[in-house]
Amino acid sequence: MPYQQDCTVLNLQALNSHTYELLLEAGGIAEEARPGQFVNVSCGEGRLLRRPISICETSAMQLRLVFEVRGAGTEWLSRRDIDDQVSVLGPLGRGFDAEDKRVLFIGGGIGVPPLLWAAEGAEHADAALGFARADRVILADDFSRVCTRALIATDDGSMGVHGTAMDAANRLLAEHTYDLICACGPKPLLKAAAEAAAKAGIPCQVSMEERMGCGVGACLVCAVPLRDKNGQVYYGHVCKDGPVFFAQEVVFDD
Ligand SMILES: Cc1cc2nc3c(=O)[nH]c(=O)nc-3n(C[C@H](O)[C@H](O)[C@H](O)COP(=O)(O)OP(=O)(O)OC[C@H]3O[C@@H](n4cnc5c(N)ncnc54)[C@H](O)[C@@H]3O)c2cc1C
Ligand code: FES
The missing domain is CATH 2.40.30.10 (Translation factors)
Incomplete structure (x- = not known):
């Protein structure tokens, strides 16, 4: 409540x-x-x-x-x-289920902050965090504190891995195994994280961003198409049913 x-x-x-x-x-x-x-x-x-x-x-x-x-x-x-x-x-809304799991956190830009607290509760946390350039990097020390490995990526290569959060995530996925991927950031990053998780055969949770009105499921402003277990598309609310969804529930190409 x-x-x-x-x-x-x-x-x-x-x-x-x-x-x-x-x-x-x-x-x-x-x-x-x-x-x-x-x-x-x-x-x-x-x-x-x-x-x-x-x-x-x-x-x-x-x-x-x-x-x-x-x-x-x-x-x-x-x-x-x-x-x-x-x-x-x-x-x-509904949050991440990262507790007691080995989790790879993938965040882009202002999508990075909500991953921090989830990383604190994970049994093992690694993070791949992407930003436009070095002067836009935030919370790097916090993620270093709570994660075993925290890789920073910048689009212009001014800090860390030259590329996106997904480029950094792929390095971690190549060397380590995880129970779950949790992602937050722009939709193309969420889609790429979901695809990487499917390839690795592990579940993925993504945090979605939509314009909102009431924030409690009463106004329909945040309605988005979602997919049920049988692949049928229906409309749900990002504020109430999310913002965190399992990737297979999300219709990425609407
Ligand atoms: C679940 C959720 C979590 C978010 N968490 C964060 C966060 O941790 N940090 C952060 O910086 N931002 C976050 N955002 C985005 C943030 O809500 C918008 O940047 C903010 O509402 C912009 O308001 P404004 O008045 O400054 O901008 P304006 O563009 O003037 O806003 C006009 C209207 O559009 C809405 N709006 C504009 N941009 C967005 C957006 N990207 N997402 C949703 N509504 C938008 C505003 O709420 C407002 O009703 C989140 C959005 C959602 C849906
Ligand atoms: S913001 Fe009103 S239903 Fe989601």
Whole structure:
């Protein structure tokens, strides 16, 4: 059951020129959250729609969110001060099932943050994380802390593997075995992760991003085609049935 709560801003810091880490005092939301779930954040008076942001981590009733400034809502959020109140609805959606498994985490850009907490709960975690260039890399130290191997890839080769997260992931897949792949990022990356998992004969969970309204399954804004066990296509909600799905449920080419 989600809570709607006014949460106190404990800290807000820039991770790079357009990415911020927000620490909120979030009582029940933090206590009940699971890795891969998200919260719906109210981003200023006059903006009716809350903005969905994944939970990066929780600790001691605190929520750690990492977000990029994309438009007016996230820009408003990036200008909060310590002790400001932010209205948060959550925890929402279904998360990853990485606990007690050997997992390869594949993340691209701002899809990287929700994988961190899931990696902490895995029996064994490796990560392949892709960014545009070195000055866009985020959370590298955090993933090094919780993963046995954390490979960074950059599109321009300015840090780590020259290429995408999938190029880094393929190096790990060539040398190690996993029970599960968990991926979050742009749709082409999710599709490539799903294909790599199918080739390796292991399950894959992907976290999907869709525009949202209510965040709780009531408005249909986030409806997407999904595939059931018999291959039949039906419509489900990313906010309620996801955002994390098993890859075989996802219709990648709609
Ligand atoms: C389940 C989920 C988890 C997410 N987790 C994160 C995260 O951890 N960090 C992060 O930086 N971003 C995350 N996003 C994307 C984030 O919600 C958008 O960047 C944000 O809503 C943009 O709002 P805005 O007002 O700044 O931009 P605007 O473009 O002005 O937004 C206009 C409207 O479009 C919606 N919208 C715009 N872009 C997106 C998008 N990419 N996805 C969904 N709705 C969008 C907004 O919510 C708003 O209703 C997530 C999205 C989803 C669906
Ligand atoms: S956002 Fe309203 S149904 Fe998903």
